[in-house]
Amino acid sequence: MNTIWIDRTPRLMRFCFVGGFCALIQMGLLYAFVNLGTQKNLANFVAFMISVQISFPMNYFITWRDRKEKGSKDVKLLVLRWVSFNGTYLIGMVINQVAFAIFLLFAHYIVAGILGILAAMTINYTVSNKFIFVHQKVERSHEKI
Numbered sequence: 188m189n190t191i192w193i194d195r196t197p198r199l200m201r202f203c204f205v206g207g208f209c210a211l212i213q214m215g216l217l218y219a220f221v222n223l224g225t226q227k228n229l230a231n232f233v234a235f236m237i238s239v240q241i242s243f244p245m246n247y248f249i250t251w252r253d254r255k256e257k258g259s260k261d262v263k264l265l266v267l268r269w270v271s272f273n274g275t276y277l278i279g280m281v282i283n284q285v286a287f288a289i290f291l292l293f294a295h296y297i298v299a300g301i302l303g304i305l306a307a308m309t310i311n312y313t314v315s316n317k318f319i320f321v322h323q324k325v326e327r328s329h330e331k332i
Contacts, residue, residue, distance in 0.1 A: 228284065
């Protein structure tokens with residue numbers, strides 16, 4: 188499969204693509220869980236946590252694909268990044284849940300879910316870019332975002 192288009196797409200655009208896809212999954216799960224009778228805050232939490240697990244491999248292979256290390260350290264580094272990613276997204280989850288609970292007071296739960304995702308998005312990108320998916324050896328200086 189030719190993946191050159193991925194490498195030529197700005198990182199922030201790749202992050203938004205992955206995030207948009209995972210947001211659709213989260214909103215679909217939120218809708219399904221609520222319609223199955225799950226309390227809305229719990230439904231949002233579970234939907235968020237599932238979408239994060241889908242988000243990690245997509246970000247690893249798409250958004251930060253150029254920051255994978257070759258060789259025997261790759262599996263160890265992958266596990267470290269997965270643990271760090273989940274730890275960081277716990278902060279995003281708190282932001283998401285608080286925003287969801289506030290917006291739920293005056294908006295439809297799907298709108299509250301979307302606003303919660305948007306509230307957490309900036310912190311998730313910034314921390315992922317600066318601390319989780321960093322080069323372990325040589326950083327490419329031509330990648331700006």
